[in-house]
Amino acid sequence: MSLSEANTTVKTDWNALGDDAFRMDLRAYFEKEFPDHLRFLPRRLRWSESRDWWIKLSKKGWLAPNWPSEHGGMGLAPGKLIIYWEESERAGLGRMPDQGLTMVGPTLIRFGTDAQRAQYLPKIIAGENVWCQGYSEPNAGSDLASLRTEAVLEGDEYVINGSKIWTSMAHDATNIYVLARTDKTAKQQRGISFFLLDMKTPGITLRTIRNIAGHEEFCQVFFDNVRTHKDNLVGKLNEGWTIAKGLLTFERLSIGSPRRPLQAFEQLDALARAQKLFDDPGFVDRYTQLKMDLNDLTSLYRRYVDKVRRGEALGPDVSMLKVFAMDTYQKLSELLLEAGAEYGAFADEITLGDEKIDLMSPFYISRPGTIYGGSNEIQRNILSKYVLQLPA
């Protein structure tokens, strides 16, 4: 049976489908059904823009590729999941406020209670709950474990005070998951717990923060005597750090995909053709170096993808993929601006002959890539400590 003919009321084993057939079915659907005006946007999608597509995918049973089928997901094996990502990226599907799918779902499936799963998972699938992530704080960025937002148990409720920052899409979210300190006497990582909160809970307020590109992408969230029932603690008390860390290696593989730098390369190609830059040996040198870097990134990425396909766990060495991918992406975005000469300072898309070229967006999009998800410097610390085993 082909994927597109699948009846969604029947549980389909997508993993039994051949890789190529699976890929082609996804490709056809993404090309036909995703709204064209939302493809390849230089920013994340707002919930208002995402909602229809979310519901459409949900009805088709394709919303949660990484979740097991008993919770409404596609239950894809890792190899198939990578194909799903690749096809999403290829079709330019914008990034939706997807924390519920990528983080909350897998966390509850692994660490949650049956009651938590029953309460939250169906609402994520239905598009009723939109989640955001409360990790970083004004004084706990790279040093996340020093976070000071605290949760104190009073009767059946935890009382939460503090503040979270760089919370992407918090202004679109109905819910937030939060790391908070529950034991001030324990060593840093040990006294942290993982909570689920409704954004409408009294005491939660937020302030949007405009990013450098002028988009309202993230917020600061304030917690002022916010009371939540103790059933909203996920996993064991004081073990939130382990939960938070558990999902990160897979995220680093996704960040290390060469797909986004490849898209920026298409802009560079268009510019080079329009401006006859291939006649300039200085440009050709730098272009070639970056093209070869990108091909080599693909080789490195494929090595990890093959590992995942073989069912092997990814180790801390996957951090190198994020470092190299983001460094390469930034260099590429910088060449794009320099090669644009005077156009390299134009804030918006430019038109050269038949080509519409966006020189500035890759610069802005690539910039935080070396900061979020553990900065490249933090990744180097991880590699130094856990892979090279250099002394502290």
Next chain:
Amino acid sequence: MSQQDSSEHRLMLSDSVTDFARGVDVARVRKLRETKTECDRAVWKQMADLGWLGVLVPEQYGGMGLQLGDMAIVAQGLARALVPEPLTAAAVLAARVLADSNNNPLKKKLLEGLVSGDMLPATAWQEQAGTLDVSKISAEATPFEGGFRVNGSKRFVMGASSADGYIVSANSAQGMQLLWVPRNAAGASLMFDMLADGRQSGTLTLSDVNVAKENVINTGAAASASLARAIDHTAAIVSAELCGIMGRSLEMTLDYMKTRVQFGKPIGSFQSLQHRAVDLYIQQELSSAVLADCLGVLDSEPDAKARSAAASRVKARCTDAALLITRQAIQLHGAIGYTEDCDVGLYVKRAMTLAAWLGNGNTHRRRYAKTEILEGVV
């Protein structure tokens, strides 16, 4: 060959190389600059007995008939131990050219001799620096008594100092000729320039050297295609050697960072050095991922364009990474890294020699740009 056979071969090769490498005396490598040849024929014979010279040679000539992926294991392992013998020049470059020959008696004699270790061939194709184009030669082969009379001068011949004969490329009315010229042929003279690592780069001058018809290896388009393929394949195996060099060099550096104490702490505890070590490690891992990918491409025998692109990708990456890692090894060792007695220097010098042979990073990037980027531009 099944995948299981292939991984078994690779495991066996890897084990035998590791055993051999354990017995290598670096003192000999350090003294190379005082000797006239890097090839110790007793060691060469041992390498032959272990089967390594025949990894790529078809089984009917006594070889193993395996792939570049197998040869890379041997080359990488021996390079780690700084083994100076001209394995790659003979058992890859010359072996590939000879295996393409239709001159069966000559092919049989030379390949069997190569595998047994009794006949060491070198390939004298290059005349200009900084090119990978096999047609950029001016050596001439003119018809003479049924064979050819050859004139020309060949440079940068690796493995020349102990070679028993040379595969020489020359232009003729029928296009390129690949000819076998024994070392003692009348009119052939050799000069040597010492390379950074103490090995020898040969210049072969041919003045009216007569080559009998029986010593023609290949002719015309088949000859130049065969040579071009052999060069690409060899560049990939040299890249494997560079991976061996950078691997051992980085290991030594990391060991040193863990034990050298300054300011009351191991220097490996300083973050600026940790991050530098990580960047070197990333380049090493990138090289090994690219090596694996490109060997796979080359072993699938794609068309000439894809083949050259793969060879250039891997040689450019491995060259740049090996030079970076070995040079930083000096810096991270400090003054001791700058001494004759420290092995770090041996790795820098071997890296430089391998980097410069068959196209350095710049040469390969230029070639890649030409075929993969500029030819597509309208």
